[in-house]
Amino acid sequence: MEHLREISKIAEWGLKGDKQRLAAYLDQLIEKVESLGDERSANRLRRISEFPKSEMASSAFGSTPRIPVDSESRLSLADEEFFEANSVQIVLDKRIQESVDEFVSYVENADALEKHGVGVSPSLITYGIPGTGKTQLARHIACRLKRPLVTARADTLISSFLGSTSKNIRTLFDHVAHRHCILFLDEIDAFAKLRDDQQELGELKRVVVSLLQNIDAMDSHTIFLAATNHEHMLDPAIWRRFTFKINITLPSCGDRKQIFNLFLNQYASGENIELFADLAEEMTGADIRMISENAIRDAVVRGRKSIDINRLVWRIVETRLKRSISPEDGKPEDIIDVKNLSPSIFKGSTLAELFQTSESTISRKIKQANAAQP
Ligand SMILES: Nc1ncnc2c1ncn2[C@@H]1O[C@H](COP(=O)(O)OP(=O)(O)OP(=O)(O)O)[C@@H](O)[C@H]1O
Ligand SMILES: [Mg+2]
Structure with missing residues (x-):
């Protein structure tokens, strides 16, 4: 490899945080590259070597100045x-x-x-x-x-x-x-x-x-x-x-889809991601991240390669209703609230699956809840 000596010295002094030696070897490298007629590379290296010294001091090369502390509490200010x-x-x-x-x-x-x-x-x-x-x-x-x-x-x-x-x-x-x-x-x-x-x-x-x-x-x-x-x-x-x-506004449906994709990646199919994004109206990126990560944790613990769709839908429902509800109870008012979140998605059969009951029970409970309303 050409110029190995200079390159390894630059790496060595960079990692040790010695700017002067680093700059000296960089100059040597520039001279060599230039003497070989590679003007373009030499100029490129020269631009790096002209990097202001104050900026070099803060580079990732280990000589980062210490963050100041509060003089009373001694806690770091940043x-x-x-x-x-x-x-x-x-x-x-x-x-x-x-x-x-x-x-x-x-x-x-x-x-x-x-x-x-x-x-x-x-x-x-x-x-x-x-x-x-x-x-x-x-x-x-x-x-x-x-x-x-x-x-x-x-x-x-x-x-x-x-x-x-x-x-x-x-x-x-x-x-x-x-x-x-x-x-x-x-x-x-x-x-x-x-x-x-x-x-x-x-x-x-x-x-x-x-x-x-x-x-x-x-x-x-x-x-x-x-x-x-x-x-x-x-x-x-x-x-x-x-x-x-x-x-920074709430994510749109398209953006929610991308955020679910980002956090669920291979754990859910495109079709299901569309469903989650449709349902997760008014939810923030942080909500989506939390729900997605919980679903993945659950899948990993159970040794599954994909997430439990119903569980994730349930978490979205609870986040949007801002309360936890139990599917087993199947309370009429809960069923109505879930249905109202998205009537086109939460039809009888979907509600029956979510509340682990039959479609006829769901429609009976909905009628019951509607009748009870003043
Ligand atoms: N639009 C987004 N795209 C991707 N990830 C997001 C998005 N919004 C939030 N997140 C995820 O949610 C996490 C929490 O968001 P973040 O802390 O940036 O929100 P914030 O607006 O600063 O909230 P707060 O006002 O409470 O400080 C982020 O670390 C990120 O993983
Ligand atoms: Mg913040």
Whole structure:
């Protein structure tokens, strides 16, 4: 193999985290490649060697600076995650996907945009109901941009000591300013909870000012993401700072199908997945993941290669009705509620199978329930 010596030295010093030696061997490799007339490869390597030193320091090569801690509790102010290529999947509505693609391409072309005087501050906030994939989307973006995700939840930054919350915010922003990473402030609305306590109002003002100052001081290479379930609780000035604001909505039927496919893969047929997706109206991606994983666990424990369809349908029904029901009881009001979830799917024969009884019993109980209604 050509240039083995240089390549193994680069690997060695990269893994040991010695940037200077790594850079020296990279220069040697560039010289050799160039002397052999391979201008294209030499240029490619040169671009890598010109990678800013501050960015190299934060690469996955083991010399990652330590995440700062809260000075009182000594708890870490953030968590850091690295993702393998294509390892974080998410199913998004077409409109949302387009916004995410646009955000990613702005980040990827930050230098060119700046050069033409149309640079953007790469910040994005997602909002929407719990379980729709806001946190997952931050991980997905980090995975696509091949950068570590430094996640801080607002409540971990809130300190019980007056003034320390602003200090924590500053420390965290300072930390990411020197890193080639993504800062993610999850559940950013938690800061607004300080408003509940009259004594904390002054602290809230300081926190908002501190957040605004730190966001404004960020350079265009720091990527800032945030997520909230309560966008109306956010300070309007903070809200305005985000270049991209994406409402993550409940998945459509087509999206639910893809999410079931993602989590059930070989454990269910396409036909059944269509049925689940039709039934799982108003359910979040998190609900679908939980139901699917439970069904797979159940199949594995029973030594089966595919999931129990009726059990999964039953879990969807319970999730949608927000209560647990027992098929054996076959209470008339339960039968009616299940039927009303989807009259076209829950016909007599299907209900009979689900409630483990005969079709005639089902129709009798439905009549009984209807008669009992005022
Ligand atoms: N659209 C989706 N596509 C694929 N997986 C999803 C989707 N939505 C949710 N999930 C799955 O559900 C899990 C939980 O979702 P996530 O924590 O991202 O939701 P969230 O919107 O951040 O909720 P919360 O507001 O409670 O923090 C994710 O890890 C992911 O596996
Ligand atoms: Mg979340």
